[in-house]
Each structure stands twice: as structure tokens, then as C-alpha cells.
Amino acid sequence: MSPTTPGLHHVTAIAGDPQRNADFYVGTLGLRFVKRTVNHDDPTTYHFYFGDGMGTPGTSITFFPWTDGGRRGRAGTGQTRTAGYLIRPESVDYWHDRLAGKGVDVDRTERFGETVLRFDDPDGIGLALVASDEAADADVRPWDGSPVPADHQLRGFHGVTLAVPAFEPTVSVLTDVLGYEREAEGDGRRRYRANGGGPRSVVDLVETDGRGRSGVGTIHHVAFEAADVEEQERWREAFADHGLTATDVVDREYFQSVYCREPGGVLFEMATTDPGFTVDEDVDDLGSDLRLPQWLEDEREAIEAQLPPFDGPTVPSEDE
Numbered sequence: 001m002s003p004t005t006p007g008l009h010h011v012t013a014i015a016g017d018p019q020r021n022a023d024f025y026v027g028t029l030g031l032r033f034v035k036r037t038v039n040h041d042d043p044t045t046y047h048f049y050f051g052d053g054m055g056t057p058g059t060s061i062t063f064f065p066w067t068d069g070g071r072r073g074r075a076g077t078g079q080t081r082t083a084g085y086l087i088r089p090e091s092v093d094y095w096h097d098r099l100a101g102k103g104v105d106v107d108r109t110e111r112f113g114e115t116v117l118r119f120d121d122p123d124g125i126g127l128a129l130v131a132s133d134e135a136a137d138a139d140v141r142p143w144d145g146s147p148v149p150a151d152h153q154l155r156g157f158h159g160v161t162l163a164v165p166a167f168e169p170t171v172s173v174l175t176d177v178l179g180y181e182r183e184a185e186g187d188g189r190r191r192y193r194a195n196g197g198g199p200r201s202v203v204d205l206v207e208t209d210g211r212g213r214s215g216v217g218t219i220h221h222v223a224f225e226a227a228d229v230e231e232q233e234r235w236r237e238a239f240a241d242h243g244l245t246a247t248d249v250v251d252r253e254y255f256q257s258v259y260c261r262e263p264g265g266v267l268f269e270m271a272t273t274d275p276g277f278t279v280d281e282d283v284d285d286l287g288s289d290l291r292l293p294q295w296l297e298d299e300r301e302a303i304e305a306q307l308p309p310f311d312g313p314t315v316p317s318e319d320e
Contacts, residue, residue, distance in 0.1 A: 002238035004179035007200035008157045009225040009255070009271040010049075010060040011083045014073065016123050016216045018046050018065035018310045024122050025050040025061065026313035028102050029085075030148030033287035033313045034277050039064050040252065043296055044306045049254075052156065053141035055277040055286065057225055057255075058200040059156040066216050067308045076212030078265020080219035081163045082118070082126035086135040086155040086199055092117065094152045095129050112184050112191060124217035130158040138199040147316045159202025160222050161189075163212065164264030167205055173262045174203060177238045178224065211265070221259070223269035232258045235270045246270075253293045254279060287312075 015021040025031050034055035039045040042064075051060035061083060075081065087095060092108075092115050099106045099119060107118040115131040138155040146153055164170045167190060174180040180192040180203060194201035214220060226232045232249055239246040239260045246260040255271040262268055280291050290307075292300055 002177055002179060003227070003231050003234050004195040005224045005226065005270070006196055006198070007058065007194040007202075007225065008160065009057045009223040009269075009273075010051075010062055011080065011157070011160065011219060011223065012062045012064070012221050012269075013083075013125050013219040014070070014123075014214065014216050015048075015063040015065040015121075015125075016070060017067060018048065018308060020122050021063055021065055022048060022050075022310070022313035027147060027316055028099070028104070030143070030146040030153055031059075031061070032143040032146065034060070035254065035281075035291065036287055036289070036310075036312075037253070037291045037293075038296070038303060038307070040293065040296075043292075043299065043303045046307060046310065049277065049287075052153070053143035054283060056139060056141055056156070057271075057273050057276075058138075059140055059154070064220065065308070071213075071215040073215030073218030074213040075163070075218065076210040077163050077165045077208045079163050079212040079214075080160050080222045080266060081206065081208075082128050082161040083219060084116070084128035084130045084158040084160065084202070086138055086158045087117075087129045087131055087152070088135045088155065089115070089131040089133065091152045092129075092131045098148075111189075112186065125219060126161075128158070128161075129154070132158060134158070134199050145315060155199065157200040159200065159204060160219075161204040161206060162222075162264065162266050163206055163208040164266065165207065165209075166264070167207060169263035170205060170266070173242060173244070173268075174205075177235075177242050177244075221267035221269050223257070223271040226256075226258070226270040226272050228272055228274070229256050232256060232270055232272065251293075253291075 031050040035049035117129040135155040142150040179195045184191040236246045258270045
């Protein structure tokens, strides 16, 4: 029998300009810049992590900024279309006004009984703020340095929307491997929820025509939480029993990862909760310096010389 997951661990996307990316996610959305490192598979590219005050699993959105004319992505099947964050119901007007005041085009709608603010980030990545009573149950650590007041800060993920060519092949993985259960359907969308429910437990599916292409402005993969490496091995077996091939366990410094592409084309990751972002920085110093895994430290000088200029995120005061 497969283990079960409480839901999302993180979401990873591809951005363009690193300064613009950091300024938006910190200065506009109020997330903390919890880690600056590099893509372990391409050390010439930054890897940024944004989350709550500690980068708690279930709050982090991460980016590979592709500069120098990095290829634009194309929306379509096999992609995570939207990453949705939880907000308190009483925060809807605050966020609508905040985003609109910063020139962000916001669409306000209702979905499955919840108010949703839908918008794109500066690179065109789909985001949503979902007003739900579940926000009160989210395991998050407010960030004292955020330009967003603590009562209105994002409360970790609500869920993701996956674009797939047909429902059933992806549904079979969600239900038979990951333990999700069907919850609702409407307007061409099917909603599934992780066993146990609660924050970060939602996966929505929409059928879409046309294959997507990875690149700037698209989400690269979605990661679900695994308790530890032992559980990851059970996930690998569960994927194999379903006729899918998962990678070996990969050391990502802040968590261990296993990857598997589901039949609809979306890349899934199973990521452990430990050791977390404080393994190489104190809580007060998160995101302040470029951190490299030990196996890249000998190349630090060359890596730093190839990385694009980046001054760190601009953090306005709450009054701005």
C-alpha cells in the first residue's frame, strides 16, 4: 500500500530577470526570500526560494531565473497551470486593492464556494489567492520583515491546477498512488484533495489542448511532501507498481527528492520535510548570502563570476 501525503511541499517555476522576480515575490506578495543558491544541475543559474518566515514546507515557491534571453515557455498540457495560495476570507479586499494598486491585473471570481483572486506574475506565471477558512489551520510562520501585515500574509499553498490532455490517466496517479480523493467538479474542472484534507491539499485538473513547452513564464514542477527517505523509497515502489519510472533519491541540500513524470506530462516530485533551510544559515540570516552545496564550494569563484547581477529583493515598508 502506498503512503499518503498531506499535500504540497513546494512549487518550482522558471522566471526571467532575477531582480524583478525577487522584488515581486517579496515586495508585492510579502513572502520572505529564504534562500539564494544555484540550480544544482546548472550552477550558472540561480535558484531562489520564497516562503513564510522559515520557508516551512507547503509555503515555498522557488525559481530558476533564466536571463540573457532565456526561451519563453508556452502554456499547454503537461504543465502546472496555476499555483494557488491561501488567504483569510477577511483579506480578500486587502489583496485585491494591494495588487491593483501595484498595477497587477486581478480577476475576482468564485470557485467551489471560495473567492479566488486570479493574476499573473511579471513573467506570466499563473497565481491565485484563495480565500478559505482553511487559512486559519495553516502551519505557517509570519515574517516580521514583510511589507504585508501579519494578518494578511499568505498562508501557504491552497493547491495547484494541472493542465492535462485527458483526466483519467492523471486521476489514476492522484488516487491510486498519491491517495487523493475526488471532491468536486464544475466548469470543466475536477478537484481532488489529499487524504486528511486541510491546507495545501488541493489538486485541480483541467483538460487542455496543445502541448506546453517549458521556459520562462511556466511552472517547472510541483512537489508533494514525503516524510523521509524511507517513505520516498515506498513512493518509488508505488510509482513502479503503477508502471511509472521514478528517479533515485536526489540530495537537494534542504530536502531529498524523488521525481516522476505522470502520464499527463506533469513532473511530480516527492520532497522530504528535513533538513530544511536552516541547515546552512541561521533563521535571522536566511537568504542573505549565496549558499552552495559542499560539492560545489570548490567552484564558488567561477560560479559567482557567471551569475547575473542581483542585489537582493527590494523590501518596502508596510506603508508603501
